[in-house]
Amino acid sequence: MRTENFNMITLALSKGRIFDETLPLLKTAGIEVLENPETSRKLILPTNQPDLRVVLVRATDVPTYVQYGGADLGVTGQDTLIEHCAEWGATGLYQPLDLRIAQCRMSVAVPAGFDYAGKVKQGARLRVATKYTHTAREFFAAKGVHVDIIKLYGSMELAPLIGMADAIVDLVSSGNTLKANQLVEVEHIMPISSHLVINHAALKLKQEPIRRLIGIFAAAIAQ
Numbered sequence: 001m002r003t004e005n006f007n008m009i010t011l012a013l014s015k016g017r018i019f020d021e022t023l024p025l026l027k028t029a030g031i032e033v034l035e036n037p038e039t040s041r042k043l044i045l046p047t048n049q050p051d052l053r054v055v056l057v058r059a060t061d062v063p064t065y066v067q068y069g070g071a072d073l074g075v076t077g078q079d080t081l082i083e084h085c086a087e088w089g090a091t092g093l094y095q096p097l098d099l100r101i102a103q104c105r106m107s108v109a110v111p112a113g114f115d116y117a118g119k120v121k122q123g124a125r126l127r128v129a130t131k132y133t134h135t136a137r138e139f140f141a142a143k144g145v146h147v148d149i150i151k152l153y154g155s156m157e158l159a160p161l162i163g164m165a166d167a168i169v170d171l172v173s174s175g176n177t178l179k180a181n182q183l184v185e186v187e188h189i190m191p192i193s194s195h196l197v198i199n200h201a202a203l204k205l206k207q208e209p210i211r212r213l214i215g216i217f218a219a220a221i222a223q
């Protein structure tokens with residue numbers, strides 16, 4: 001008979017940078033994920049701690065899994081978190097720590113040669129393609145720039161190249177993706193890093209193990 005482990009802590013991570021950069025933080029406390037998500041097709045990965053498992057979800061779904069209790073805690077980019085909370089609210093989501101991993105910046109970029117400053121000065125209306133519609137809308141509203149936001153789910157860089165948008169709002173790390181597509185950064189909107197998010201109810205019900213994990217993350221980033 002299968003029995004539920006009520007002490008089990010579920011940590012939601014997304015594949016790629018967040019997974020890769022969270023592992024060393026866990027390792028400082030001897031916690032290891034026992035399967036490699038690049039080679040395993042499993043979505044629930046055991047760790048060497050019997051009461052801790054990792055679930056692999058899409059980056060944009062991490063706040064949702066944590067908010068609705070599918071996971072007790074998770075690691076999510078601030079970009080994703082801001083968009084999630086703007087749309088769905090932050091009720092039930094405790095955000096105790098900036099883990100300072102997966103660091104990058106959110107920027108506005110335009111095709112090389114596009115007179116962004118001139119257009120802004122003239123009060124021109126700009127078409128902006130982005131996945132980050134709330135952040136972009138707020139940023140341009142605060143600057144008093146009129147924009148039409150075009151929601152895309154990926155490959156934002158393509159939109160200005162084919163004349164669908166004047167500008168994009170996207171994450172920039174090395175700048176190589178922009179360069180490869182003849183785009184230049186014209187505004188830094190904000191620095192971005194990944195944060196720990198925790199389900200409020202889980203924090204109350206499983207206070208001791210979750211507080212222990214928060215302590216492990218806090219100690220790891222202080223090193």
Ligand code: AMP
Pocket residue numbers: 017077102103104170171172173174175176177178
């Ligand atoms: P880069 O060429 O290094 O500037 O990286 C830019 C590409 O990687 C863009 O497609 C970004 O959306 C994506 N990217 C960069 N940093 C991050 C991050 N921390 N989290 C998620 N996506 C990122």
